[in-house]
Amino acid sequence: GSLVVTTATERGFPVLDFLCLDEQAPTIAKVLETFKAWNPTWNCVRSVVIDKDFVEWRELEKAFPLSSVLLCQFHTISYWKKLSRRPTYGLTTSQREQIIAHLTNLIYR
Numbered sequence: 001g002s003l004v005v006t007t008a009t010e011r012g013f014p015v016l017d018f019l020c021l022d023e024q025a026p027t028i029a030k031v032l033e034t035f036k037a038w039n040p041t042w043n044c045v046r047s048v049v050i051d052k053d054f055v056e057w058r059e060l061e062k063a064f065p066l067s068s069v070l071l072c073q074f075h076t077i078s079y080w081k082k083l084s085r086r087p088t089y090g091l092t093t094s095q096r097e098q099i100i101a102h103l104t105n106l107i108y109r
Contacts, residue, residue: 003035015039025055032063051075073107 003016016035020027036042047068048060052075060069080103083089084096091099 001031003031023053023055025059028056028059029063032059036063052079076107077104 001018001020002014003018004012005015006012016031016038018031018034020031042064043066045064045067047070048064049070049072050056050060051072057069060067077100081096081100084091084099
Protein backbone atom coordinates (compact mmCIF):
# COMPACT_ATOMS: atom_id res chain seq x y z
CA GLY A 1 0.00 0.00 0.00
CA SER A 2 0.88 3.65 -0.01
CA LEU A 3 0.15 6.73 2.01
CA VAL A 4 -0.32 9.58 -0.44
CA VAL A 5 -0.36 13.31 0.28
CA THR A 6 -2.55 15.43 -1.97
CA THR A 7 -1.61 19.05 -2.54
CA ALA A 8 -3.95 22.01 -2.99
CA THR A 9 -3.70 21.42 -6.75
CA GLU A 10 -4.98 17.85 -6.18
CA ARG A 11 -1.69 16.26 -7.16
CA GLY A 12 -0.79 13.19 -5.12
CA PHE A 13 2.67 12.32 -3.81
CA PRO A 14 3.42 8.99 -2.12
CA VAL A 15 5.03 9.58 1.28
CA LEU A 16 5.19 5.96 2.45
CA ASP A 17 5.08 2.70 0.51
CA PHE A 18 4.65 -0.51 2.48
CA LEU A 19 3.77 -4.20 2.25
CA CYS A 20 1.39 -5.69 4.79
CA LEU A 21 0.80 -9.34 5.56
CA ASP A 22 -2.68 -8.48 6.78
CA GLU A 23 -5.00 -5.55 7.42
CA GLN A 24 -5.43 -6.12 11.14
CA ALA A 25 -5.44 -3.22 13.60
CA PRO A 26 -1.91 -3.86 14.99
CA THR A 27 -0.45 -3.93 11.47
CA ILE A 28 -2.17 -0.73 10.41
CA ALA A 29 -1.14 0.92 13.69
CA LYS A 30 2.51 -0.01 13.01
CA VAL A 31 2.36 1.48 9.49
CA LEU A 32 0.95 4.72 10.92
CA GLU A 33 3.54 4.77 13.72
CA THR A 34 6.27 4.43 11.09
CA PHE A 35 4.81 7.29 9.07
CA LYS A 36 4.67 9.49 12.17
CA ALA A 37 8.24 8.61 13.21
CA TRP A 38 9.59 9.56 9.78
CA ASN A 39 7.47 12.72 9.43
CA PRO A 40 7.84 15.18 12.30
CA THR A 41 5.04 17.36 10.90
CA TRP A 42 2.51 14.50 11.01
CA ASN A 43 0.40 16.56 13.42
CA CYS A 44 -0.32 18.97 10.54
CA VAL A 45 -2.49 16.31 8.85
CA ARG A 46 -6.04 17.65 8.92
CA SER A 47 -7.95 15.13 6.82
CA VAL A 48 -7.53 11.58 5.60
CA VAL A 49 -9.61 10.04 2.79
CA ILE A 50 -10.02 6.26 2.84
CA ASP A 51 -11.99 3.46 1.24
CA LYS A 52 -14.54 1.50 3.28
CA ASP A 53 -12.26 -0.20 5.78
CA PHE A 54 -13.55 0.29 9.29
CA VAL A 55 -10.46 -1.20 10.97
CA GLU A 56 -8.29 1.30 9.09
CA TRP A 57 -10.74 4.07 9.96
CA ARG A 58 -10.46 3.37 13.73
CA GLU A 59 -6.67 3.20 13.61
CA LEU A 60 -6.47 6.48 11.68
CA GLU A 61 -8.71 8.20 14.24
CA LYS A 62 -6.41 6.99 17.02
CA ALA A 63 -3.20 7.94 15.20
CA PHE A 64 -4.43 11.35 13.99
CA PRO A 65 -6.83 12.61 16.67
CA LEU A 66 -6.92 16.16 15.27
CA SER A 67 -7.79 14.99 11.75
CA SER A 68 -11.06 14.17 10.03
CA VAL A 69 -11.26 10.70 8.51
CA LEU A 70 -13.43 10.91 5.40
CA LEU A 71 -14.89 8.19 3.24
CA CYS A 72 -13.93 8.39 -0.44
CA GLN A 73 -16.87 9.54 -2.58
CA PHE A 74 -16.33 6.80 -5.18
CA HIS A 75 -16.19 4.08 -2.53
CA THR A 76 -19.29 5.45 -0.80
CA ILE A 77 -21.37 5.20 -3.96
CA SER A 78 -19.92 1.79 -4.88
CA TYR A 79 -20.74 0.45 -1.42
CA TRP A 80 -24.33 1.67 -1.53
CA LYS A 81 -24.82 0.20 -5.01
CA LYS A 82 -23.66 -3.16 -3.70
CA LEU A 83 -25.67 -2.87 -0.49
CA SER A 84 -28.90 -1.87 -2.24
CA ARG A 85 -28.83 -5.07 -4.35
CA ARG A 86 -29.21 -7.29 -1.29
CA PRO A 87 -32.49 -9.19 -1.33
CA THR A 88 -33.02 -8.28 2.34
CA TYR A 89 -34.06 -4.77 1.32
CA GLY A 90 -36.43 -5.85 -1.46
CA LEU A 91 -35.66 -2.80 -3.59
CA THR A 92 -36.65 -2.63 -7.23
CA THR A 93 -34.18 -1.48 -9.86
CA SER A 94 -36.01 1.84 -10.05
CA GLN A 95 -35.82 2.34 -6.28
CA ARG A 96 -32.11 1.48 -6.23
CA GLU A 97 -31.44 3.98 -9.02
CA GLN A 98 -33.36 6.69 -7.16
CA ILE A 99 -31.42 6.06 -3.95
CA ILE A 100 -28.08 6.20 -5.77
CA ALA A 101 -29.14 9.38 -7.61
CA HIS A 102 -30.06 11.07 -4.31
CA LEU A 103 -26.86 9.87 -2.65
CA THR A 104 -24.80 11.16 -5.58
CA ASN A 105 -26.52 14.55 -5.32
CA LEU A 106 -25.74 14.71 -1.60
CA ILE A 107 -22.10 13.80 -2.09
CA TYR A 108 -21.26 16.00 -5.06
CA ARG A 109 -23.09 19.17 -4.02
